Amino acid sequence: MISMSPVIVAARMVRIAAIVCAAGLLVGYIAVSSFSSRYGASTPMILDSTSNETALSAAILKQESAGLTCTEKPALTDVVLFQREGKDEVDVLTFDEALEASGAREGWIRRYCV
Incomplete structure (x- = not known):
């Protein structure tokens, strides 16, 4: 068996954590931007002054x-x-x-x- 030093193990853990955080932030950014473009825009309201009743x-x-x-x-x-x-x-x-x-x-x- 190959024995790894604790420094190498810690460096790999830091790299994996950085990749996971970056991927999570990317997915979160895409989700927020897609929802904000759909729900953030105001829709015009048309009021009809005449009545069909x-x-x-x-x-x-x-x-x-x-x-x-x-x-x-x-x-x-x-x-x-x-x-x-x-x-x-x-x-x-x-x-x-x-x-x-x-x-x-x-x-x-x-x-x-x-």
């Missing part, structure tokens, strides 16, 4: 024929168009009723009519 369109038309202007921008008013979860019809609620129903997660506020 006939119930909402009819409710807006009714309020606008009464002389009110309906907008998506929040406003302090007594006429709020509210759509309940899972329903197609749009209800006309007061501001307080709409906030209470929205807070209870019964649906969402569709328009504010001033």
